[in-house]
Amino acid sequence: MRSDTPEGFVKSSNSTETAAEIGTVTEYEPPPKASQWAAGCVVTRRGADNRPEYLIVHRPRYADWSLPKGKLDRDETFLAAALRELKEETGIVGKKPRPIGSVGYLTKATNPKVVRWWLVDVKKGEFEPNTEVDKVKWVSIKKGLSKLTYRNDRRVLQRAHDVNLARSAGTIYLLRHAWAGIRDDSDPEDSFRRLDKRGKRQRAEISDLLMTHPITRIGSSNYHRCVETVRPFAKRLGVPIEIEPALVEGSHPHRLVGLIAELQEEAAVLCSHGDVIGDFIGHLFAERVPMEGPMEWRKGSIWVLRTVKGRVVSGRYLPPPP
Numbered sequence: 001m002r003s004d005t006p007e008g009f010v011k012s013s014n015s016t017e018t019a020a021e022i023g024t025v026t027e028y029e030p031p032p033k034a035s036q037w038a039a040g041c042v043v044t045r046r047g048a049d050n051r052p053e054y055l056i057v058h059r060p061r062y063a064d065w066s067l068p069k070g071k072l073d074r075d076e077t078f079l080a081a082a083l084r085e086l087k088e089e090t091g092i093v094g095k096k097p098r099p100i101g102s103v104g105y106l107t108k109a110t111n112p113k114v115v116r117w118w119l120v121d122v123k124k125g126e127f128e129p130n131t132e133v134d135k136v137k138w139v140s141i142k143k144g145l146s147k148l149t150y151r152n153d154r155r156v157l158q159r160a161h162d163v164n165l166a167r168s169a170g171t172i173y174l175l176r177h178a179w180a181g182i183r184d185d186s187d188p189e190d191s192f193r194r195l196d197k198r199g200k201r202q203r204a205e206i207s208d209l210l211m212t213h214p215i216t217r218i219g220s221s222n223y224h225r226c227v228e229t230v231r232p233f234a235k236r237l238g239v240p241i242e243i244e245p246a247l248v249e250g251s252h253p254h255r256l257v258g259l260i261a262e263l264q265e266e267a268a269v270l271c272s273h274g275d276v277i278g279d280f281i282g283h284l285f286a287e288r289v290p291m292e293g294p295m296e297w298r299k300g301s302i303w304v305l306r307t308v309k310g311r312v313v314s315g316r317y318l319p320p321p322p
Contacts, residue, residue, distance in 0.1 A: 001129050002016065004023070005133070005169075006073065012037030013125060016070070017233060018236040020311045021253060024148070026165050027313065028173055030195070031119070036071065036082070036112070036113040037072050037078075037114055037238075038069050038070055038072065038113060038114065038116075038117045039066065039069060039070070039072060039078040039079065039081040039082035039085065039093055039115060039117070039118075040067055040069025040072045040082055040085065040086075040113045040116075040118075040156075041067070041068050041069070041082050041083065041085070041086040041097075041118050041119075041120045041150055041162035042054060042055075042067055042100060042117060042118070042119045042120070042156060042157060042195055043055040043068070043086065043090070043092060043094060043120055043121075043122060044119060044120070044122075044160070044164055045121065045122050046241025047136065047138070047140070049126045051140065051254070052140075052141065052164050052231055052281075053138045053139060053140060054138070054139055054140075054144050054157060054160070055067075055090065055092070055136055055137070055138055056136065056137050056139055056144055056147060056148060056162070057089060057090060057133045057135075057136050057293070058134055058135045058136070058137075058281075059094070059119070059132060059133055059134075060134045061132070064149035064150070065137075065147050065148050065149050065152050066068060066131075066148065066149060066150060067117075067148070067153050067156065067157065068085055068086045068089045068090055068283050069085055069115050070084075070085035070088070070089070070116075070321075076270050077117040079097060079118060082097070082116070082117070082118050082120075083096075083097070083120070084118070088127065088130075089130070089131070089132050089133045090125070090127050090133065090136055091126050092121030092122055092123075092124075092125035092126075092127070093122075093123040093125045093126045094121065094122065094123060095120060095121050095123035095125050096120060096121045097118040097119070097120050097181075098118060098119045098120075098163055098167075098265075098294075099116075099117070099118055099119075100117035100118060100119055100156060100159050100160050100214050100215070100216075101116070101117060101156075101159065101213075101215045101216045101267045102114055102116045102117075102214070102215055102237045102238065102239055102269070103113060103115050103117065103152050103156060103157075103211070103212060103213065103214050103215070104211030104212060104233070104236055104237060105150075105212075106208060106211065106212065107154055110235060112211065114236065114238065115247065116284035117160070117165055117214060119160040119164060120207065126276070130272075133211045140312070141157070141158075141161045144157050144207070145157060145158065149172065151212065151244040152212050155169070155212065155213055155214060156168075156214055159171065159213075159214045159267060160286070163265065166307045166308055166309075168263060168264040168265060168307075168308055168310065169265065169306070169307070169308055170263055170265055170266050170267065170306075170307040170308075170310070171213075171214075171262055171266075171267045171268070171304065171305070171306055171307070172214070172260055172263065172268055172270060172272070172303075172304075172307060172312070173210060173215075173267075173269040173302050173303075173304055174195065174270050174272070174277055174281075174303040174305055175210075175229065175230070175269055175270065175271045175272070175282070175300075175301075175302045176271075176272065176274060176277050176297050176298065176299050176300065176301055176302075176303065176320075177195075177199075177221075177223070177225040177228075177229045177271055177272070177273065177299065177300075178195050178198075178200070178202035178203045178206065178224045178225070178228075178229045178299060178300045178320075179195065179196055179197035179198040179199035179202060179299050179300065180193045180195045180196055180199050180224075181193055181194075181196045182227035191222070191223045191224065191249075192222050192223075192224050193223075193224060193225055194225060194228060194294075195225055195228050195229065198224070199228075199229070199299075199300075201322075202229075202299070202300040202320060202321045203228065203229050203232060204232070205321035206229065206233075206300060206302070206321065207232045207233035208233075208237070209302075209316070209318075210233050210269060210302075211233045211236060211237060213267070214240070215237060215239055215267055215268070215269060216266045216267045216268060217239065217242065217263065217266050217267070217269070218230055218239050218240070218241050218242065218255060218265065218268070219240050219241070219242045219243075219244040219259070219268060219269070219270045219271070219277075220236045220242070220243060220244065220271040220272075221243075221244070221247040221248045221249065221271065221272050221273060221316075222248060222250065223248070223273070224244045226247070226271040227241060227243075227247070227270065229300075230269060230271045232293055238303040244270070246258065246259040246276075247259075247271065247273075247276060248272075248273075248276075249273040249274040249276065250271075250275065250276075251272075251274060251276050253276065253279040253280050253283060256272070256276060256279075256280050257280070260307060260310060261310035261311070262310065263303065263307070263310065264307070274297060274299070277297040277303070278297050279299055279305060280296065281315075282317060283293060284305075285313055287313065289312055289313065290314045290315070291314070291315040291316075292314070292315065292317065293315070293316060293317025294317060295318075298319070298320050299319060299320060300321055301317065301319055301320040302315075302317075302318040303315050303317055303318075303320060304316045
């Protein structure tokens with residue numbers, strides 16, 4: 001998977017024809033205009049015991065504890081907005097930004113607020129109370145996870161902490177595509193089979209779930225049912241779908257091992273098929289990797305895999321929506 005694909009474009013590792021055949025968005029389509037775009041920072045420093053501490057902010061307008069973030073100004077980049085908002089809210093100038101991922105904050109509106117996050121160190125600056133933030137606290141990871149008001153912020157902080165402890169730390173959301181009717185092995189066009197009504201219901205729940213986690217990359221098999229499963233939240237997050245041969249049905253499990261090894265430091269969704277996922281998860285169980293959940297991979301289910309240096313160190317099973 002490559003990270004230089006323009007936003008909104010589906011990158012095919014095989015050919016541009018493959019991407020066109022599955023009805024993907026074009027190279028020039030921007031992220032959804034209706035989404036509320038914002039950016040933010042998780043700020044870290046070393047405490048007295050040399051353990052990492054993190055900055056959380058109190059906003060009097062909302063009476064909440066959160067992380068520094070704000071909306072993009074016109075023609076502003078995400079990173080520039082994140083660093084600007086950090087300085088405006090806390091007085092701190094950040095340095096050494098490391099991407100954490102994009103997160104959707106679901107609201108009653110049709111389109112969510114999408115925030116792109118970076119982990120940054122402190123370069124300089126001191127806090128002074130202002131109209132947006134009246135107080136700040138430096139906290140441990142444990143205290144931060146208990147103090148932050150919003151679940152999505154807690155997930156961002158946990159992801160930032162993992163990266164802070166090990167730059168190669170990653171998360172893989174290994175997703176089996178949603179329901180798409182019944183397989184017909186005699187049909188040479190099986191790759192074009194689309195999601196059925198049950199699959200579309202599953203897709204909606206999968207989309208809402210994955211959007212609330214930090215995501216940096218989205219990879220998929222080129223089969224219709226896989227691309228259709230990930231397309232809605234990919235478009236809402238403004239993260240391109242990258243077509244990856246290692247995820248295609250019948251692919252050798254070693255190719256998936258190699259793909260995950262390439263995704264160090266990433267928080268990636270990978271959508272594939274039962275045979276590919278089954279071989280890989282079965283291998284992890286056989287190697288006695290700590291795995292929380294049954295050895296299964298039903299349609300619409302997700303294995304959340306934590307990686308260090310591109311190797312899976314633990315896994316947790318999320319059952320599929322009904």
